[in-house]
Amino acid sequence: xxxxxxxxxxxxxxxxxxxxxxxxxxxxxxxxxxxxxxxxxxxxxxxxxxxxxxxxxxxxxxxxxxxxxxxxxxxxxxxxxxxxxxxxxxxxxxxxxxxxxxxxxxxxxxxxxxxxxxxxxxxxxxxxxxxxxxxxxxxxxxxxxxxxxxx
Amino acid sequence: xxxxxxxxxxxxxxxxxxxxxxxxxxxxxxxxxxxxxxxxxxxxxxxxxxxxxxxxxxxxxxxxxxxxxxxxxxxxxxxxxxxxxxxxxxxxxxxxxxxxxxxxxxxxxxxxxxxxxxxxxxxxxxxxxxxxxxxxxxxxxxxxxxxxxxxxxxxxxxxxxxxxxxxxxxxxxxxxxxxxxxxxxxxxxxxxxxxxxxxxxxxxxxxxxxxxxxxxxxxxxxxxxxxxxxxxxxxxxxxxxxxxxxxxxxxxxxxxxxxxxxxxxxxxxxxxxxxxxxxxxxxxxxxxxxxxxxxxxxxxxxxxxxxxxxxxxxxxxxxxxxxxxxxxxxxxxxxxxxxxxxxxxxxxxxxxxxxxxxxxxxxxxxxxxxxxxxxxxxxxxxxxxxxxxxxxxxxxxxxxxxxxxxxxxxxxxxxxxxxxxxxxxxxxxxxx
Numbered sequence: 001x002x003x004x005x006x007x008x009x010x011x012x013x014x015x016x017x018x019x020x021x022x023x024x025x026x027x028x029x030x031x032x033x034x035x036x037x038x039x040x041x042x043x044x045x046x047x048x049x050x051x052x053x054x055x056x057x058x059x060x061x062x063x064x065x066x067x068x069x070x071x072x073x074x075x076x077x078x079x080x081x082x083x084x085x086x087x088x089x090x091x092x093x094x095x096x097x098x099x100x101x102x103x104x105x106x107x108x109x110x111x112x113x114x115x116x117x118x119x120x121x122x123x124x125x126x127x128x129x130x131x132x133x134x135x136x137x138x139x140x141x142x143x144x145x146x147x148x149x150x151x
Numbered sequence: 152x153x154x155x156x157x158x159x160x161x162x163x164x165x166x167x168x169x170x171x172x173x174x175x176x177x178x179x180x181x182x183x184x185x186x187x188x189x190x191x192x193x194x195x196x197x198x199x200x201x202x203x204x205x206x207x208x209x210x211x212x213x214x215x216x217x218x219x220x221x222x223x224x225x226x227x228x229x230x231x232x233x234x235x236x237x238x239x240x241x242x243x244x245x246x247x248x249x250x251x252x253x254x255x256x257x258x259x260x261x262x263x264x265x266x267x268x269x270x271x272x273x274x275x276x277x278x279x280x281x282x283x284x285x286x287x288x289x290x291x292x293x294x295x296x297x298x299x300x301x302x303x304x305x306x307x308x309x310x311x312x313x314x315x316x317x318x319x320x321x322x323x324x325x326x327x328x329x330x331x332x333x334x335x336x337x338x339x340x341x342x343x344x345x346x347x348x349x350x351x352x353x354x355x356x357x358x359x360x361x362x363x364x365x366x367x368x369x370x371x372x373x374x375x376x377x378x379x380x381x382x383x384x385x386x387x388x389x390x391x392x393x394x395x396x397x398x399x400x401x402x403x404x405x406x407x408x409x410x411x412x413x414x415x416x417x418x419x420x421x422x423x424x425x426x427x428x429x430x431x432x433x434x435x436x437x438x439x440x441x442x443x444x445x446x447x448x449x450x451x452x453x454x455x456x457x458x459x460x461x462x463x464x465x466x467x468x469x470x471x472x473x474x475x476x477x478x479x480x481x482x483x484x485x486x487x488x489x490x491x492x493x494x495x496x497x498x499x500x501x502x503x504x505x506x507x508x509x510x511x512x513x514x515x516x517x518x519x520x521x522x523x524x525x526x527x528x529x530x531x532x533x534x535x536x537x538x539x540x541x542x543x544x545x546x547x548x549x550x551x552x553x554x555x556x557x558x559x560x561x562x563x564x565x566x567x568x569x570x571x572x573x574x575x576x577x578x579x580x581x582x583x
Binding site (some may be wrong): 138 | 276288293311312
C-alpha cells in the first residue's frame with residue numbers, strides 16, 4: 001500500500017465510505033487524525049452514512065429546524081448521530097458534538113414538558129378540568145369539526 | 152486474501168438480501184391487517200361511501216346482482232388503469248424534459264398529504280374507537296412532528312436508513328388502508344388489472360415504465376422515485392481493493408421508477424395521484440456516484456491504474472444488464488471475478504408493490520384470517536419467484552403480476568374450497 005498524502009486520502013476515503021474495510025485498509029493516516037488505527041463514523045449507519053464534514057452541516061440544520069416545535073426531529077438527529085454521543089469527547093468534532101448534545105437536551109426538555117401536560121390531561125380528566133376537558137379531548141374535537149370525513 | 156474465494160456462501164448473502172426485503176413487506180401487510188381488523192370489523196364489503204377515482208364509473212351497492220357488480224368493477228378498473236397509464240406517461244415526459252426538481256417536490260408534497268391527512272384520519276379513527284384521552288394540542292403537535300420528519304426523511308436521503316425505511320413502510324400502510332376501503336369487487340378486479348398493467352408497462356416495448364428505465368440508463372441518471380431500498384449486505388470477506396472496485400458497480404445500479412400511481416381517494420377534490428417518485432435513501436447511490444467519480448483516485452493507492460481501467464469497461468457493459476423489479480429497482484451486484492468478490496448491492500422494491508400486496512391481504516382479512524394466511528404465503532412465494540426470475544433474466548421485471556395473481560388464486564381457492572373443508576372437519580372434530 002503506497003503512502004498517500006493524508007489529506008487526499010482523507011477526502012477520497014471519506015468519499016468512498018461504502019466499504020469500511022476499504023477505508024480501513026486504505027487509511028494509513030486516515031480520516032481520523034486523532035486515532036490513526038480506527039475509522040470513526042459519526043453516524044449510526046457507519047460507512048453508509050454521512051462523512052464528517054457533511055455531518056456537521058446536517059446536525060446544525062436539524063438542530064435549528066427543531067426549534068420550530070419539532071422535538072421528534074431532535075430525537076431523529078440524536079439517533080442518527082448516536083456514535084457521537086457515545087464517544088466521550090475526544091474522538092469527534094467538537095462542533096458536531098455540541099449540536100448533537102444540544103438536540104438531545106432539547107428533546108428531553110420538550111418531552112418532559114409535553115408528557116407532563118398530556119399525562120395531567122388524561123389522568124386528571126374531568127375532575128381537574130371540569131367541562132373544559134370535554135372541549136379539549138381529541139375525539140370530541142374531531143366529531144365537532146367533522147375531521148374524520150375529510151378524505 | 153484469496154482473490155478468487157467466494158463469499159461465505161452465496162446462500163448467506165442472497166438469503167440475507169431476500170430476508171431484508173421480505174421483512175418490510177411482511178411488516179406492512181401485518182400493520183394493514185391489524186388496522187383493518189381493528190377498525191373495520193362491522194362493515195365488511197359495504198365500505199365507505201366516498202367517491203374516488205377508483206369508483207368513478209360505478210359505485211357498488213350490496214343489492215346489485217353479482218353480474219352487475221362484476222361489470223361495474225371492470226369499468227372501475229378500466230378507468231383506473233387508464234388514469235394510471237396517462238399519469239405514468241406524464242411522468243416519463245417530465246423526466247424526459249428533466250423536470251426532476253418538480254418531481255422531487257411533488258413527491259415531498261404527496262408524502263406530506265399521505266402522512267398528514269391520511270395518517271391523521273387513521274389515528275382519529277383509532278382514537279375514536281378506543282376513546283384515548285388525548286387532547287388536541289398534544290395530538291396536533293405529534294402529528295405535525297411525525298409528518299414533517301417523514302417528509303424530510305423521504306425527501307432528502309440523508310436521514311438514518313432505518314428512519315427512512317420506517318417512514319416508507321408507514322406511507323405504504325396508510326395508502327393501502329385507504330385502498331382496502333374500496334368496494335369488494337372493485338378491489339379484486341383492480342388488483343388483477345394493475346397486475347396486468349404492470350406486466351404490459353414493463354415488458355412491452357412501448358410501455359411507459361420501460362421507457363422510463365431506458366431513459367434513465369441512457370442518461371445515466373437516477374429516477375426520482377419512492378422506492379424502498381434494503382440495506383446492502385456487506386461482505387466482510389471481500390478484498391479491500393475488490394471491495395472498492397465493486398462499489399463502483401453500484402453507480403450503475405439504476406433504480407427503476409415506481410411508475411404506478413396510487414390514487415388518493417378523496418371525497419374533496421384531492422385528485423392528486425401519489426405517483427411515487429422520489430428516490431429515498433439514495434444516500435447509497437450518491438455515495439456510489441462519488442465513489443465512482445473518485446474511483447480512480449481512490450483506487451490509485453490500492454490498485455494499479457491498469458486494473459481500474461480494466462474494471463471500468465466491464466462495468467460499462469453491466470449497465471445494460473441491470474436487474475430491476477418493476478416499480479423499484481432490484482439491483483444485485485455481480486461478482487467481478489478476478490478482481491474481487493461479489494457482494495450484492497441492495498435490493499429495491501417500489502412502494503406501489505408494497506401497497507398492492509397489502510391491499511390484497513387486507514381484503515382477504517375482511518373475510519377471514521384463513522384467507523389472510525393463504526394470501527400471505529402466496530404473495531411471499533410470488534415475491535421469491537420474481538426475485539429468482541430476476542436473477543435469471545437480469546433485466547427489468549414487474550413485481551406485481553406473479554404475486555397478485557397467485558394471491559387472488561389462493562384467495563378464491565381458500566374461500567370457496569378450503570374453508571368448507573376445514574370447517575366441516577373441525578365441526579366433526581376430525582382435524583385442526
